[in-house]
Amino acid sequence: LDNKSMFHSRVHIEAGDLVIAYMSRDNLSAVIITPGEEIHNKFGRYSHNDLIGQKFGTKILYLPDISYITMRLGVRVGGKVIEAGTGSGSMTHSLSRTVGKSGQVCSFEYHEPRFEKALEEFKSHGLNNVRLQHRNVCKDGFGDATGVEAVFLDLPAPWEAIPHAMKTLRPDIITKICCFSPCLEQVLKTVSTLRSEGFADIFTQEVLIRTHELVTQTDPDHLGSVSSIVNRLKAHEKRKVERRAVQMKMARDKARKQKEAEAGAPNMDQSEPGSKRKLDADGTANDVQTQDVAEENIEDQDNNDATWIDPETQLDKIVITKPTAEMKGHTSYLTFASYYPESIRNALASQDNGKSAMA
Template sequence: MATMFHSREAIQEGDIVIVFMSRDNMTAITVTKGQTFHNKFGKYAHDEMIGIKFGSKMHSPPPQSGYIHLLRPTPELWTLSLPHRTQILYMTDIAYITMRLGVRVSGKVIEAGTGSGSMTHSLSRSVGERGKVHSFEYHKARFVKAGEEFEEHGLKNIELQHRNVCKDGFGDVRDVEAIFLDLPAPWEAIPHTPEVLNPNVITRICCFSPCLEQVLKTVTALREEGFSDISTQEVLTRTYDLMMPPPPGSHHLKSVSSITQRLRTHEKRKEERRVIQMRNAREKVRLAKEAAEAEEVAAAGAAEGMEVDAAETSEKRKQPDSEDTEKEAKKARAEGAEGAAEEAPQDDLEGLYDEPPVAWSSMVLTKPSPEMRGHTSYLTFATFYPASIRAQISAQVQDGTTALPTRAATPAAVAE
């Protein structure tokens, strides 16, 4: 069977096609005569897909008015549409890992932890037909399903094994150039890695771990096995969407001066509300204090045989304070008027400076996504030098002339 990663122009029977419905809604189908793909927007016969070009827009027959796009499969699209059996790696991590490991055409790579096969498909394309990807999966059901997918997709450069590399190592695999470990306890598999790496070239390893506690154990194991240049990164992605220009009459089309004045007015009203709230709070405290004093006076008068009109006493106390409250209100209004008078000259700048019109039609507007894809895992990288170089470094360390070229793992962010 031909590989799923091809450059044919038109769709043939048996081809894997990525059905694109939206950026967050894609699925993979195998084109088979007599079958139909259904979704909530319509139905699409496989027979009508045969012969049309990849990338074409296919409409549903009446009465539905939906449509889909038929895309040629790539590792990037497969990652977005594959059936999840485990947590998967996305292209942001995959691209960075492939670059840091130096994966090349005709190279040999080990992947431990096949999972859903997202990383495996990308490695298969990177090494090419003459390269080899040795993938290991310890879970029996996932191993069987991944093997069926690789055979169906025609990925002949993948050698899949059902093996627990943490306990049993990597078997008879030798002379690989890069190792990728996506395991719950990668530090248990690291002692088996030096024997499978090519001893004549600089080789590299990457460990994919969700927790810093796992990273610390991994770094310790890497140092013990003689790895150098150890570092840890976290890769995050933020998506930006293109936006349509605002419609005519929208508040977005107003001048900067008018928007500034609107903000000033809003802030002034907010400050006035704050002053009123503070005054009301002081008034409540005063009334509660007067009520308590009136009760004390009434109690004292009853004890001495005197009749005291508590209500009259309270009313007499309120009158001067009410006058004080009115004075405070007049003072606040006067201060507000003075503030407005001080701001007035700033508004006169509109007559001194004419803002140029905004050419919305020639602008490209973007809006960052309110949510950024969260943390998936930490990527710990290390380098393994050839035996001759390690021997020289070891001799220099023993002589005290140099230090082993390792550095502590430092979490850092690599943003796109």
Template sequence: MSFIKYKRIIEEGDIVIVFLGHQRLHVVTVTRGRVFQAKFGIFPHDDMLGKEYGTKFFSTNRKGWMHVLHPTPELWTLTLPHRTQILYSTDISHVTLMLDLKPGSIVVESGTGSGSMSHAIVRTVAPSGHLYTFEFHQLRCVAAREEFKSHGMDECVTIECRDVCKDGFGLEPIADAVFLDLPRPHEAIEHARSVIRPSGGRLCSFSPCIEQVQATCEELRRCGFVEVETVECLSRSFDIRSVRLPTLCTRESNGSDDVVNECEPHAKWKKPGNDDDDGDTCVSDLEVELKCDEESGASDCSKFLAVTPNREMPGHTGYLTFATLHAKRK
């Protein structure tokens, strides 16, 4: 099974993403004779074999259904086992853009963590590029290595258990870009500088605390990096709903104190701002009257789709710091 090379037909041993609904995704390895059980019913794996990815499958009792999707780094981010805090697609897409990653790029990463960012990088730089990723925790390193192999990515990624803050990366200057996700990233800046190509490259550091960002920016400038900037990426979702609104009726003045309502020709309205007791003046001769109020009993309301931003934006605090190392002068 490969997360890089996509195929059309589901085969035995494939790692698939089962979609049961919004935020209800599961990772399943298709095995002959086994079943996937959910609250919607039982889904035999044998029914999936030979079918196309994206097919809609019904449970044995015909009371539930699911879609079987081909795995992608984005879907893996939503379903992977969390060994550490991970980066989500909002941050990942911005990092990929700002580091100018493309097929053939050589990227150095530390630390690997749960592999969310690693999967996205490998998919972007494949098939001719390569990712060198480092994780100081031995068990997390072993788990990530097994995932890379089972996901068909081991040819494009090399993982090593190493504390880069103390021991460096142990690589020649071959990297087009460096990505750091460390508790103390400023301690790895000097080592990161040594692995960037002589022709120059980009660096990105992810930190959840602004104090880490401050120390990183100071170290970046000391090591000769320029164009240092920090951004915070947040996803803002909107609620979409259908609402009923009253019909808008325009009232235009004919030059007198009375205003004729175009929606109700026989009704007359007193022009605002004309009373002596009220010091307000009419800003415009064109005004809007909301027809279809409950008191009048009118029923000519229109149906609209409205969007409103959520009051709270789910996510985690995180800052992305970018910097550029220009080519070394001879």
């Protein structure tokens, strides 16, 4: 909290406030709320504008289910979506953002205090594309809502609302429904109702959150054939010999230069037998000895080469994702289905007839 809020305790976030964005226990960041800016992290992009007006302590990072549901329902900019019940309104916020100004979210909540709170919140957050109604959708249906492309039911008894939801669907396109239920008994009832109401493509999914770690390891599948490994080792050996030859030549050149310099030096010490500075009459012994010294040095370098790794001969490394043993979830089962209106069913049937006539 900034000074203002320390001395005048405020409930809602304002521009210029210092807020702590809490992603997890070890992932926190301090952010000054600046209109037009965004918090960008691995969970997504969060506009500062969306935080203004929110209560301090508000949870703004949504469960992965929301994005999955939105994607599977094919919710689009300009689309019309039904959501029941509204609850905390977190899904409503997300749907509202997805359909945008040109779309509409029809949200229904029968619990009056929850409805009032959501109404106030949506107003203060400027969710002008949300039409919130206080209504029991299982008993009274969805009112005058029509032209709906997608329906999301997060209710204890979605099967009671499905027949009402059908009346709201667009008759000219394939529409979608998703029912969010925590237990399989509810799923079974939902699936039977969807079937009896004529829905197709019915499937249920469980969204489990599982984190993955990135690990680098030798890839056993990338070792290649025995002959490819032999070839790589041969290539490595060849490069080693070539390098050694170059080093030898350089050492010899250096020794020769040193010998020439010593030959021309006035106080050369010729008294020490075996000294590398000694110059024999024909110079041969000195040459051999100097070369020995040079070779010793090279030998040392080759021994050091044990730690040298040729990038071409080291085994392939791969980065793999390793799922953590712990499986987080489950939030609920998601049952999806599509409704093909009569016009589309007829069009598909005539296409099929055309194909079989051609065959």
